[in-house]
Amino acid sequence: MSVYSFSQIQTYLQCPLKYKFRYIDKIVPEFEENLHLILWTEIHSALEWLYNEINNFKIPTYNELEKKFVFNFSKKAEEINDENKEDFLTRWKNYLKNFYKKHYPFKDIKVIWTEIQLYIDLWNWVKFQWFIDRLDKKWEDFVLTDYKTNKNLPPEDKTMYEEQLTLYALWVKQKYWKYFKKVFWNLEYLHFDLQDFWEINKDNIERVKAKYQNITKEIENKKVEYNLWSEDAFVLKENYNCKFCDYKEICPLFKHFYSDVENFELPDSVIRQLVDKYVELNNKKKEIDNELKQIKTTLEKVVKKTKLKKLVWKKHTISISKLIYYKILDKHNLKKYLDNKWFLEEVLDIDKTKLKKLIEDKKLLIGDWLIEINESFVLRWK
Numbered sequence: 001m002s003v004y005s006f007s008q009i010q011t012y013l014q015c016p017l018k019y020k021f022r023y024i025d026k027i028v029p030e031f032e033e034n035l036h037l038i039l040w041t042e043i044h045s046a047l048e049w050l051y052n053e054i055n056n057f058k059i060p061t062y063n064e065l066e067k068k069f070v071f072n073f074s075k076k077a078e079e080i081n082d083e084n085k086e087d088f089l090t091r092w093k094n095y096l097k098n099f100y101k102k103h104y105p106f107k108d109i110k111v112i113w114t115e116i117q118l119y120i121d122l123w124n125w126v127k128f129q130w131f132i133d134r135l136d137k138k139w140e141d142f143v144l145t146d147y148k149t150n151k152n153l154p155p156e157d158k159t160m161y162e163e164q165l166t167l168y169a170l171w172v173k174q175k176y177w178k179y180f181k182k183v184f185w186n187l188e189y190l191h192f193d194l195q196d197f198w199e200i201n202k203d204n205i206e207r208v209k210a211k212y213q214n215i216t217k218e219i220e221n222k223k224v225e226y227n228l229w230s231e232d233a234f235v236l237k238e239n240y241n242c243k244f245c246d247y248k249e250i251c252p253l254f255k256h257f258y259s260d261v262e263n264f265e266l267p268d269s270v271i272r273q274l275v276d277k278y279v280e281l282n283n284k285k286k287e288i289d290n291e292l293k294q295i296k297t298t299l300e301k302v303v304k305k306t307k308l309k310k311l312v313w314k315k316h317t318i319s320i321s322k323l324i325y326y327k328i329l330d331k332h333n334l335k336k337y338l339d340n341k342w343f344l345e346e347v348l349d350i351d352k353t354k355l356k357k358l359i360e361d362k363k364l365l366i367g368d369w370l371i372e373i374n375e376s377f378v379l380r381w382k
């Protein structure tokens with residue numbers, strides 16, 4: 001069985017190589033415990049306790065809730081030296097109080113689950129996994145609740161976010177199909193004392209499911225490719241988040257910033273010198289090319305005007321000949337015309353870029369007696 005989470009899929013879409021480092025090579029970045037992390041855990045655990053008590057027909061007072069939160073937070077944060085610790089706690093006690101006041105006396109809901117790990121069947125052996133803070137039944141409807149402790153409100157473009165929520169609705173549908181009518185999403189932004197509540201569009205469920213089936217199928221294929229024959233199955237994708245990536249020290253794009261080239265016939269210091277030399281020479285070449293272009297334009301003007309075929313000075317002579325270019329205006333009719341005249345085969349060429357794409361997309365398998373694959377490298381610089 002393969003199990004995917006939303007963040008795994010996001011990582012893959014952002015950069016397949018990062019996905020490989022994190023989920024196949026299992027290189028887990030080290031996290032340093034900090035106040036935000038502790039707060040996230042302890043707010044969730046205090047609210048889990050609150051709603052479990054409510055489910056047992058006991059409504060804790062706000063003081064009881066605060067005591068629980070403060071005790072656990074302080075215990076966990078004991079080791080952390082941060083001068084803002086007390087202010088941080090006071091602020092979050094206020095946010096918790098606002099939340100409590102807003103929902104008190106917690107009527108009209110039946111809590112089904114708190115802090116539940118859910119699995120959605122995507123296809124065959126592939127499942128999607130996530131944690132939900134709370135699932136309630138409110139009259140005929142289901143309500144999925146998520147507590148948000150960060151300072152970000154959802155961005156205007158909520159597409160990815162809504163897809164995630166739609167997948168959770170799929171879980172409700174798979175688990176409670178007998179009672180499945182409407183599913184609502186309830187986001188509690190504790191920091192802003194805001195509640196974002198809306199109905200999840202059931203019509204999107206199959207579309208989003210199909211999309212995530214396709215993405216996970218692609219990842220499963222890459223895993224097979226990687227295990228069987230290709231080290232390069234997961235290619236790197238440079239993106240905006242590279243600067244925050246935990247794998248920069250091992251990523252081929254950034255590795256040389258952190259470590260030397262080893263086991264090569266030249267020492268690293270020489271390779272670094274070559275980098276500078278290559279760029280400097282190319283810059284010089286660019287300057288020369290520009291100068292050449294200007295001279296050529298001037299000489300062309302002279303030739304056009306004078307009809308001379310050679311220009312001379314002390315050391316050198318330049319011969320001039322004319323090149324003619326054809327621009328095709330109507331490809332379709334030109335092809336027809338050439339076909340009528342039996343010349344089509346002679347002028348037709350195979351589009352190598354399109355052929356390369358067909359091979360790379362694995363739509364075409366061509367034997368090595370028909371084509372030879374060679375490698376070359378493009379060097380760019382800043």
Ligand code: SF4
Binds near residue numbers: 252
């Ligand atoms: S640094 Fe960028 S390209 Fe390299 S693994 Fe991370 S996200 Fe991918």
